[in-house]
Amino acid sequence: MSGDQDVILKLEDVSKVYSGTVAVKRANFEVRKGAVNVLVGENGAGKSTLMKIIAGVEQPTLGRILLDGEEVSFSSSGDAVNRGIGMVFQELNLFGNLTVAENIFATREITNRFRKIDRKEQERRAAEFLERLEAGIRPDMLVEDLRIGQQQLVEIAKAVSLDARILIMDEPTSALSAAEVEILFKVIADLKARGVAIVYISHRLEELIRIGDTITVLRDGRITGQAEMKDVDTQWIVRQMIGSDAKDFAKADGHVPGEEIFRAEDICLPRVTGGLAVDHVSLSLRAGEILGIYGLMGAGRSELFDCIMGRHGHSTGTIFIAGKKVHERDTTRRIRRGLALIPEDRQREGLVSTLSVASNLTLASLSRFVRLFHIRGAAERQAVAQTVRELAIKVADPAQEVSSLSGGNQQKVVIGKALLTGPKVLLMDEPSRGIDVGAKADVFRTMRKLSRDGLGILFATSDLDEVMALSDRIAVMSNGKLTGMFDRAEATEAAIVAASALGHGPVPHGEQGA
Amino acid sequence: MTDIPAKAAVTSLSSGSVLLTLMKARTFIALIAVLLFFSIAAPNFLSAANLILMSKHVALNAFLAMGMTFVIITGGIDLSVGSIVGLCGMVAGYLVLNGIDLQVGYTIYFNVFEIALITLAVGILIGAVNGLLITRLNVAPFIATLGVLYVARGLALLSSDGRTFPNLVGKPELGTTGFGFLGAGRLLGLPVALWILLVVALGAAYLAKYTPLGRHIFAVGGNERAARISGVRVNMVKMFVYMFSGFCAAIVGLIISSELMASHPATGESFELNAIAAAVLGGTSMSGGRGTIGGTIVGAFVIGILSDGLVMMGVSSFWQMVIKGLVIIVAVVVDQAQRRLQSRVTLMQMAKAG
Numbered sequence: 001m002s003g004d005q006d007v008i009l010k011l012e013d014v015s016k017v018y019s020g021t022v023a024v025k026r027a028n029f030e031v032r033k034g035a036v037n038v039l040v041g042e043n044g045a046g047k048s049t050l051m052k053i054i055a056g057v058e059q060p061t062l063g064r065i066l067l068d069g070e071e072v073s074f075s076s077s078g079d080a081v082n083r084g085i086g087m088v089f090q091e092l093n094l095f096g097n098l099t100v101a102e103n104i105f106a107t108r109e110i111t112n113r114f115r116k117i118d119r120k121e122q123e124r125r126a127a128e129f130l131e132r133l134e135a136g137i138r139p140d141m142l143v144e145d146l147r148i149g150q151q152q153l154v155e156i157a158k159a160v161s162l163d164a165r166i167l168i169m170d171e172p173t174s175a176l177s178a179a180e181v182e183i184l185f186k187v188i189a190d191l192k193a194r195g196v197a198i199v200y201i202s203h204r205l206e207e208l209i210r211i212g213d214t215i216t217v218l219r220d221g222r223i224t225g226q227a228e229m230k231d232v233d234t235q236w237i238v239r240q241m242i243g244s245d246a247k248d249f250a251k252a253d254g255h256v257p258g259e260e261i262f263r264a265e266d267i268c269l270p271r272v273t274g275g276l277a278v279d280h281v282s283l284s285l286r287a288g289e290i291l292g293i294y295g296l297m298g299a300g301r302s303e304l305f306d307c308i309m310g311r312h313g314h315s316t317g318t319i320f321i322a323g324k325k326v327h328e329r330d331t332t333r334r335i336r337r338g339l340a341l342i343p344e345d346r347q348r349e350g351l352v353s354t355l356s357v358a359s360n361l362t363l364a365s366l367s368r369f370v371r372l373f374h375i376r377g378a379a380e381r382q383a384v385a386q387t388v389r390e391l392a393i394k395v396a397d398p399a400q401e402v403s404s405l406s407g408g409n410q411q412k413v414v415i416g417k418a419l420l421t422g423p424k425v426l427l428m429d430e431p432s433r434g435i436d437v438g439a440k441a442d443v444f445r446t447m448r449k450l451s452r453d454g455l456g457i458l459f460a461t462s463d464l465d466e467v468m469a470l471s472d473r474i475a476v477m478s479n480g481k482l483t484g485m486f487d488r489a490e491a492t493e494a495a496i497v498a499a500s501a502l503g504h505g506p507v508p509h510g511e512q513g514a
Numbered sequence: 515m516t517d518i519p520a521k522a523a524v525t526s527l528s529s530g531s532v533l534l535t536l537m538k539a540r541t542f543i544a545l546i547a548v549l550l551f552f553s554i555a556a557p558n559f560l561s562a563a564n565l566i567l568m569s570k571h572v573a574l575n576a577f578l579a580m581g582m583t584f585v586i587i588t589g590g591i592d593l594s595v596g597s598i599v600g601l602c603g604m605v606a607g608y609l610v611l612n613g614i615d616l617q618v619g620y621t622i623y624f625n626v627f628e629i630a631l632i633t634l635a636v637g638i639l640i641g642a643v644n645g646l647l648i649t650r651l652n653v654a655p656f657i658a659t660l661g662v663l664y665v666a667r668g669l670a671l672l673s674s675d676g677r678t679f680p681n682l683v684g685k686p687e688l689g690t691t692g693f694g695f696l697g698a699g700r701l702l703g704l705p706v707a708l709w710i711l712l713v714v715a716l717g718a719a720y721l722a723k724y725t726p727l728g729r730h731i732f733a734v735g736g737n738e739r740a741a742r743i744s745g746v747r748v749n750m751v752k753m754f755v756y757m758f759s760g761f762c763a764a765i766v767g768l769i770i771s772s773e774l775m776a777s778h779p780a781t782g783e784s785f786e787l788n789a790i791a792a793a794v795l796g797g798t799s800m801s802g803g804r805g806t807i808g809g810t811i812v813g814a815f816v817i818g819i820l821s822d823g824l825v826m827m828g829v830s831s832f833w834q835m836v837i838k839g840l841v842i843i844v845a846v847v848v849d850q851a852q853r854r855l856q857s858r859v860t861l862m863q864m865a866k867a868g
Contacts, residue, residue, distance in 0.1 A: 309743070335745040349743055354736035354803035363733055364744035366726040373725050417744065 006032040008197050009054065009085075009166055014063030016049050023049040025221040026063070031166060033197040036188060038208045038229065040201070041218035041241055047201050050218070051168050054199070055087040056080030086164030088155050088172050096144030101126035103143055104158045129157040132190070134183050147274070149176045156184065160191070167191065168199040173207060174298060185211055203296050205234050205501055217241055238494050257289035257472060260323065261456040262425045267307045267317035269300075269480075277303045278315070279480035285425065285456040290447060292471030293460040295500055300480035301460035302344055305427045308458075309341045310334045321424060335364060338424035342414050342431055344460075350414040351402050358384045358398035360413050365420040387416040392442055408439020415446065426450065428459040432466060444470060464493055478502045534859055537852040540845070541796055541812045548816055552823035559826060566705060570773075572818030573711040576811050577766045578789035579796070580718050581759030583810040586793055587735045588755050589802030590648065590655035595763040595789055597666035598640050599782030602767030604670045606633045607679030607777025610690050623688040630696070634764045640666055641760020645753035659756075663786070670779040679777040697773025707769050714765070718758075719807040731755060735802030791838070792817050795845045816841070 009031040016024040024046045031037050031054075041047050052058040054065070056074030064071050067083060074080045077087070094103050101123045102109075110118045110125070126139035135153045143151060152172065159167055173181050188198060188211065202208055208215065208229075215232060217225040217240035225240035262285040269278035278300045285291050295301045307315040310331045319326045321338055328334055343349035351360055361384050362369065369380040384398050391412045395405060402413055411431070418426060431447070432440045447470060451457055461467050467474055474491050476484035476499035484499030536543070552559045578595050585592045606629055613623035624632065640662060647658035684690030699706040722728040730751045733741040742748050766785070771777040796813030798805030820841065824834045 311743070330747075331742060332745040332747050341743055343740075343743055348737075349739045352733045352736035352740050352803070355732060359729060359732075363729070363741070363746070366729060370726055373727070375724050375726060375729070377724075421745075 006034070008033045008068060010066040010069075011050075011054070011060075012064045012066065014050070014053060014060045014065070016046075016053060016058060017061045023221055024053070024060075027218075027221075027223050029216060029223065031197045031199055032214065033165070034192055034195045035213040036192060036198045036200050036211050038200050038202070038212035038215040039218065040203070040205075040208060040215065040237060045218040045241075046221040047218055048170060049221075051087065051170055051199065051201065054080070054166070055085055055168055057087075081162060081164075084163075084165035085168070086159040086162040086166070087168040087170070088152075088159045089170055092148075092151055092155055094143045094151055094155060094158075097142065099123075099140050099142055100130070100137055100146075100154050100157075101139035103154060104129065104139075104161050106158075125161070126157070129161050130154075132160075132187055133157055135180065149180050152176060153180065153184075156187070160187065164196065166197045166199065168201075170201045171203070172200075173202060173204065181207070203501065205237055205497075208237075209234070234498075235494065238497050241497070255288060255452050258287035258454065260284050261287040261321065262458075263320040263323075264304075264308060265318045265320075267304060267315065267319075269303050269307050269312055269315040276480050278307055281317075281477070281480075281482045283475055283482065283485070285458060287424075287454045287456055288451050289472045290451050290457045290459065290470055291473050291475060292467035293458060293475045293477055294462070294464065294467040294496055295460070295477035296462055299477040299500065301477055302429050303480070304477070305341055305343075305429050305458070305460065308334075308427060309339060335421050335423075338422070340364070340418035340421050340423035340426050342418050342426070342428045344429035344433065346407070346410055346414055350417075351410060353401070353403040355402060356399045357388075357393070357395050357402045357405065357413055360402045361387055361398070361416045362420060364417050365422070368420070368422075383420060387420060391416050391419075391446060406439075408442070411439065411443065415443065419450075423455065425456045425458065428457065430461055431459055432461070432463070464496065467496070468493065476500050531859060534852065534855055537848060537855065540848050540852075541809055541816065544795075544816050544841075544845075545812050545819070548819045548823065552819065552826070556823055556826040559823060564826075566708075568818060568822045570705050570707055571822060572815050573705075573707045574766050574769065575785070575788050575792055575818055576711055576814035577714065577762045578759075578785055579792035579810045579814045580715060580807055581755075581762035582786075582789040583793045583796070583798050583805050583807060584718070584722075584731055584755040585655075585759050586790075586798050586800060587731050587802060587805045588752055589735045589738065590752065590755070591659065591790070592641075592644065592756060592759045593656065593659040593786050594640065594644060594662040594666055595759055595766075596782040596785035596787075597663045597670065598637050598760055598763035599767040599770065599785055600779055601640070601666045601670040601673075602633045602637050602764040603771040603777040603781050604673045604679065604779055605636050606630070606693070606768055606771050607682055608673055609633075610682045610684050610693055611679055613688070613690075623690055625689045626684070626692045626695070629690075629693070630768055633768050634761060637760040637762075637764025637767065638757045639760070641757035641763075642753065644760070645756035648756070649749040649752050667779075667783075674777075674779055676779060678779075679771075680775075682771065682775045682777070693772050694775055695772070697769050697771075697775075707773075710765065710769075714762070715807060715811055722807055727751065727754065732803060735804075737803075788817060791842050794849075795842060797849065799849070813845075 007030045011027055011029040014024060014027045014029070027050060029050065039047050039050065049058060053060050056077045056079050059073070059075070065073065072083065074083070095106065098106070101119070104126045105122050110121050112118045123139040130137050130139060133153045133156065135150055137146065137150055137154065143154060146154065153176075156169070156172060172184060176184060191198060200208070200212065212229040215227055215229050215237065216223055217237060219241060225236070227236075263283070265282045267278050267281045268276055271277045281304055283291070293301050293304070306312055307317065308319060310329050313329070326334065326337055328337060347353070352363065355363070358380070362380055366375065369376050369383065387393070388395060388398060393412045393416065394409050402410060405413065415431070428447070431443050447457055447459070459470070468491065472488055474486045474488070474496060475482055476496055478500050483502040484496065486495065558564055578599070581595065582592055609624055609629045609632060613621045615621045644659050644662050647653045647662070648655050682693050684693055696706055701709050722731070730741065730746045733744070733746055734748050734751050738748055767782065770781055792814035793805065793810045794800065794813070795816055796806070796809030796811070798810060817838065820838060821834055824837065
């Protein structure tokens with residue numbers, strides 16, 4: 001590594017603990033000025049947490065932050081901004097109902113003597129920043145009228161306007177077109193020349209290698225590799241990202257999948273902002289098979305599931321269950337045909353928090369317990385008791401409100417609800433997200449057992465270990481497209497990661513398979 | 515040393531539980547309180563005649579409040595019920611007096627039973643308009659029903675040019691007599707309106723507790739997205755609650771014009787506010803997902819008894835409004851406090867369980 005005099009910011013032994021989970025473990029991280037410091041890792045590896053600590057959004061539980069060799073502690077992002085640290089957030093932090101200029105100068109409004117906002121001056125200064133981005137954005141446009149990519153550029157202009165000495169960019173290119181990425185890189189080169197330290201986070205390996213000066217790899221909250229970019233290649237990065245520790249997954253039992261139970265053909269879903277969120281995806285699933293769908297955030301996995309469940313009226317394509325075409329287009333009747341979805345966001349889409357555990361469990365399958373129009377209480381209670389037992393849901397009384405359960409048990413309730421509909425095909429979107437280790441193992445065991453009972457399971461995940469350990473076959477999605485399909489035997493982590501980055505850069509699209 | 519905080523926690527937990535039970539029963543406590551208060555403060559309050567008269571007043575609001583309860587549980591609001599009361603009264607009055615002119619020299623007259631059915635159908639139809647605006651055209655419930663409030667009231671006024679349809683006794687030769695039975699008739703010593711309330715209330719309570727539709731109403735209000743993914747036909751559920759609300763309003767329209775033997779187009783103005791008040795007082799959460807028919811009926815009784823009792827005591831009607839408003843605000847404040855206490859008790863129980 002080069003001389004210490006270039007180091008502007010240093011994290012020493014920094015840890016961050018959220019209620020129960022350790023997001024960052026004893027990380028040491030240096031940021032050099034006039035350089036692009038790249039940070040890379042899988043989803044949930046702790047990159048965003050680390051950056052939020054630097055930007056003052058989060059405070060470290062342990063450890064020290066040294067700015068120019070002097071220990072500092074930021075109590076808010078305002079503190080960090082005052083010390084010259086700016087951040088471009090991954091999720092857009094813009095006010096859609098305000099103009100571009102108003103967004104750029106939000107909380108730092110330029111005012112005249114009478115404390116009235118000087119709109120002209122704001123727009124003039126905003127125009128200077130926007131000009132550098134060459135995106136044809138006028139400062140008086142409303143942010144909500146811009147494309148997502150343009151909004152991201154506004155976010156970048158806002159960060160640049162801070163005149164920051166350290167600029168953190170969390171996935172700045174995730175919504176940009178290839179041309180816009182080129183402009184962004186020019187801006188970055190310009191900032192670099194002026195001595196700004198840039199911390200750059202991205203999933204797109206080819207992009208990192210092109211623009212980065214140093215690279216730091218995170219895995220499970222630990223820093224597993226630090227190097228000069230010129231010394232490393234893609235293989236090295238992937239190796240550091242994945243590591244080799246095994247997690248606790250239920251063992252495969254070697255049963256043989258049966259006939260095809262589900263097939264999707266040519267599923268497309270247009271995006272509001274143009275383009276396709278799901279781009280001509282076709283796949284097939286056999287009874288008793290677990291098909292893992294791997295992809296990064298925004299790869300279109302959840303959207304594909306939504307299309308299959310009939311949640312988007314404007315999606316196109318055909319699905320078949322057990323060889324028969326499904327004509328029904330609404331969720332209610334697709335559930336009756338044997339499809340069930342376990343959504344990614346438990347709170348927003350999985351549970352009705354005002355209802356009891358029992359009512360949540362039977363919500364999707366009430367018709368099973370109904371005679372004429374009367375819910376047979378005894379039958380319902382029996383089914384609830386059986387599900388609680390089978391899935392080992394820890395609940396004292398099923399009449400309790402579901403919000404009183406822990407995350408893992410809530411997830412089991414969502415799974416129980418889907419299973420009570422008697423599905424043939426189960427769609428699970430990130431089934432292990434946000435639940436503790438014990439509950440995770442239970443969920444994985446349940447998946448194994450269900451596949452043994454002949455269910456077809458499609459599960460989406462951005463956890464590489466998980467997809468490798470649980471799947472009979474692995475599909476990889478990127479940018480709405482299916483970019484790879486591997487048998488478990490032939491799948492390698494490197495190939496999967498490579499396929500998940502396809503379609504993001506100038507790299508030509510891979511064929512099906514690897 | 516370690517004993518003392520544990521003990522303190524246990525006592526505060528049990529006292530929390532007692533307080534919680536008291537708060538849960540608050541509407542009942544309020545009902546008993548107003549009954550006790552007025553039986554002492556207002557002479558003749560507990561006489562049978564007065565009780566029956568009061569319960570008739572209460573019944574009108576209770577009908578509307580039941581419909582409102584289902585609507586609010588789904589996360590919506592129905593401001594149009596007062597106008598539906600007025601319009602349905604006018605429909606009934608018009609049919610009794612004029613029948614339907616077929617424009618070819620014939621006029622059809624309906625008997626009272628048929629008139630009641632047609633009027634109920636009109637109420638349900640207006641409810642369906644509300645539902646369609648909300649589900650198909652994505653108009654916010656507040657705005658959709660506000661619009662329908664004006665349209666229905668305007669139609670009611672147009673139907674008679676603002677005049678009252680008087681003297682709805684009907685003519686024996688046309689078979690339109692007997693309209694007074696609904697409002698003034700008695701069965702087993704109790705007003706017919708009360709019997710109807712009993713039937714509708716039991717039906718609604720059964721629907722809420724023992725049918726898939728009832729369960730779905732609560733699910734839609736608790737979390738519409740989750741309900742949709744679980745296969746609940748959210749739009750159908752919403753259509754139903756607004757149609758049911760319109761149905762309840764039509765019953766009220768019939769009862770009032772039958773009682774007065776006249777239909778006045780301004781009948782029912784601001785009734786929607788009393789209905790919302792009763793539902794809220796009865797524990798229905800304006801954010802949706804929570805509420806009971808029983809609670810709403812008790813809420814309607816509290817409001818009804820309060821206003822009738824204050825009248826009997828000779829309290830000025832201006833003060834009555836102030837008091838009613840305060841009661842509603844206190845009810846909601848207690849409701850919020852109960853919610854907080856409940857979650858604290860639940861957390862403590864979880865912590866105790868390990």
